[in-house]
Amino acid sequence: MALSDFFARFYNKVFIGLYAQRDLLRVGVVTLSSQGEVGIEHRAFASGLGEEVMSFLQEKVALSPYNYIAVVTDSGRCGALPTCSLSKAKELDPAVGRSKTVCVDEEWMNYCEEEVLVAIQERYASLSPDAVYSPFALLHAFFEAPMAGNHAVYLLLTPEAMSLAVVKERHLRFAEQFRFTTGALVPMMVEQITGTLETYYGKPCCRGEFVESVHIVDGAGTGALLAKALEEVLLIETELLEVDTALLCAQTCMKENGYGL
Amino acid sequence: MAYNFIDAVSKTPFSGAVRKVWYGGAFLLALLLAASAVVHSMSGGAREALAKEKTVQETLVLQSDQLTRQQAQFEFGKLLRQQTRTANVLMADQLFDLLDLVPDDATLERFEFNETSVIFAGVCRRFDAMRTDMSRALSGQYRIAETTQTAQKGQTRFMLRFTANGEMP
Numbered sequence: 184m185a186l187s188d189f190f191a192r193f194y195n196k197v198f199i200g201l202y203a204q205r206d207l208l209r210v211g212v213v214t215l216s217s218q219g220e221v222g223i224e225h226r227a228f229a230s231g232l233g234e235e236v237m238s239f240l241q242e243k244v245a246l247s248p249y250n251y252i253a254v255v256t257d258s259g260r261c262g263a264l265p266t267c268s269l270s271k272a273k274e275l276d277p278a279v280g281r282s283k284t285v286c287v288d289e290e291w292m293n294y295c296e297e298e299v300l301v302a303i304q305e306r307y308a309s310l311s312p313d314a315v316y317s318p319f320a321l322l323h324a325f326f327e328a329p330m331a332g333n334h335a336v337y338l339l340l341t342p343e344a345m346s347l348a349v350v351k352e353r354h355l356r357f358a359e360q361f362r363f364t365t366g367a368l369v370p371m372m373v374e375q376i377t378g379t380l381e382t383y384y385g386k387p388c389c390r391g392e393f394v395e396s397v398h399i400v401d402g403a404g405t406g407a408l409l410a411k412a413l414e415e416v417l418l419i420e421t422e423l424l425e426v427d428t429a430l431l432c433a434q435t436c437m438k439e440n441g442y443g444l
Numbered sequence: 445m446a447y448n449f450i451d452a453v454s455k456t457p458f459s460g461a462v463r464k465v466w467y468g469g470a471f472l473l474a475l476l477l478a479a480s481a482v483v484h485s486m487s488g489g490a491r492e493a494l495a496k497e498k499t500v501q502e503t504l505v506l507q508s509d510q511l512t513r514q515q516a517q518f519e520f521g522k523l524l525r526q527q528t529r530t531a532n533v534l535m536a537d538q539l540f541d542l543l544d545l546v547p548d549d550a551t552l553e554r555f556e557f558n559e560t561s562v563i564f565a566g567v568c569r570r571f572d573a574m575r576t577d578m579s580r581a582l583s584g585q586y587r588i589a590e591t592t593q594t595a596q597k598g599q600t601r602f603m604l605r606f607t608a609n610g611e612m613p
Contacts, residue, residue: 190457248457253448283449295449304450313452320447327445439447 193217196442197243197250200432201307202257202402204342206231211430212243213437225427232309240310253314253436254303255321255428257344261295263319263358285320291355293317314436318346319358321428324435325400326350335396336376340403341428345372349383349394357383369408373416380417397421402428545578554603562586562606571600582606 200211211225228236244250264272264279267286272279272294282294295317303315318339323330326337334351349357359379363371383389397413399406401423410421437443458466542562546552547570554565562582568574571593579588586606594601 191455194457249455251455285446285449287445287447293447293449300449311453312450314448315450316447317449324445324447435447439445 191249194249195247196437196440197246198433198437198440198442199240199243199250199252200429200434200436201252201254201310201312202341202429202432203231203254203306208232208236209427209429210236210239211427211433213430213433214243214246215437215442223430223433225430232307237309251313251436251440252307252310253316253432254307254312255316255318255432255435256295256299256303257318257341257346257360257362258295258299259344259360259362260299261293261317261319262360263317263346263348263355264292264294265355265357266290267292287320287323288353288355291319291323293319293323314439316432316435318344318360319348321431321435322346322348322400324438325424325426325431326398329398333395334392335398336380336394338376338397338399338409339428340372340399340401340406340409342403345375347376347379349380349389351392356389357386369405369412372405372409373412376413377416395419399423400431401425402431542582545581547574547577550574560608561589563603565603567596567599567601569599571602575602575604578604578606585609 195217196215198213198215200209200213202209202211206229208228208231209225210228212223214222214224216222226239228239230236240252244252260278261282262276262278264275266272266275267290269279269284272284272292276294278296279292279294281298282296283300284292284294286292295315300315304312318341322337322339325339329335330337330350331353334356335349337348337350339346343363345361345363347357347359347361348355357379359375361372361375380394384393394417396419397410397417399410399421401407401409402425404425406423406425410423413419414421457463539557542557543552543555546564546566547568549570550566550568552564552566554563556563564578575588575591586608588604589607590603590605592603
């Protein structure tokens with residue numbers, strides 16, 4: 184055990200998640216006391232990385248030397264692929280060649296173009312972020328247990344994007360990242376989901392295997408309408424959970440550092 | 445589970461203000477340990493010096509006792525030797541006196557002397573006179589207890605045994 188791991192037992196931990204939504208910066212904070220008590224807090228700052236948010240973040244960071252700042256990006260230049268083979272991933276999406284990749288469960292690759300990552304690190308340089316996540320990391324962290332089960336669609340809705348992953352028994356079958364330039368409209372989202380599923384069903388691997396449920400984590404506020412529409416169109420069970428994207432980012436960071444979700 | 449795209453910095457409590465607190469604590473602890481070591485060392489030295497002094501004192505006392513005992517033994521030995529010498533002188537005087545009683549014409553072949561008796565044996569021309577003289581001379585301390593005499597070629601072979609007065613003959 185490293186010395187810092189030993190000392191970590193005696194300190195509170197602070198996990199801070201950041202999600203930028205145009206000029207709005209969402210901040211989610213999860214505090215874990217040395218006795219195991221969890222506290223959550225999430226706020227939105229209209230001024231972006233202004234004085235107010237910096238003051239708030241400094242206050243949180245000062246709570247413990249074990250503080251972690253994570254940023255989630257819903258950029259369309261990040262995604263996920265059902266392989267951990269770099270050559271195979273490049274065949275599936277050439278953008279992988281200019282991306283940083285993280286392999287999850289040995290067959291699930293999250294990737295994000297380096298330009299996007301550099302831009303994020305420059306934007307938040309004053310905060311020295313400890314982690315940058317793609318929405319698929321949040322999806323996996325949040326739905327890790329259900330993903331071990333049946334064939335299902337997992338959706339993460341953010342105000343400007345939608346991340347879709349089809350998973351069966353922990354195996355990622357398909358993933359897609361959608362960006363909305365004018366805000367997410369439910370009919371458009373339904374259309375994209377059904378179109379994606381039709382493409383998925385047409386693949387040799389997945390022909391004849393239909394998804395049995397849809398699980399939605401809603402960080403955009405449109406999840407209820409989308410869930411209802413999907414139930415009507417796909418005729419399958421839909422589960423909806425409303426979350427704050429920044430808070431989910433902080434919780435993902437907490438899980439990544441070994442403190443559960 | 446790893447999700448992070450960038451290199452994470454390892455967290456440690458030894459940072460910023462917290463580092464100062466830890467370093468301050470560590471410095472104070474080191475100071476206390478050093479002070480404790482110095483005090484311990486000093487008290488150890490004092491204890492050692494005290495023990496050493498005590499040992500020296502005990503050794504001196506022991507040596508003094510031994511010296512006193514040796515002196516006493518020497519004095520006692522000296523006294524004993526003086527007493528022995530005095531006794532020997534006295535005995536020599538007594539022996540001289542006793543042997544002086546033997547007349548010139550007698551040849552003394554045996555002479556025994558202790559605190560209870562005196563024995564003279566030998567040959568003599570005038571035994572009766574010698575016996576009378578000796579008996580008279582010793583009458584203060586001794587008396588004749590046994591007399592044997594045998595005539596032999598004009599001389600008398602004799603044996604006179606005196607016992608101290610108060611002793612059984």
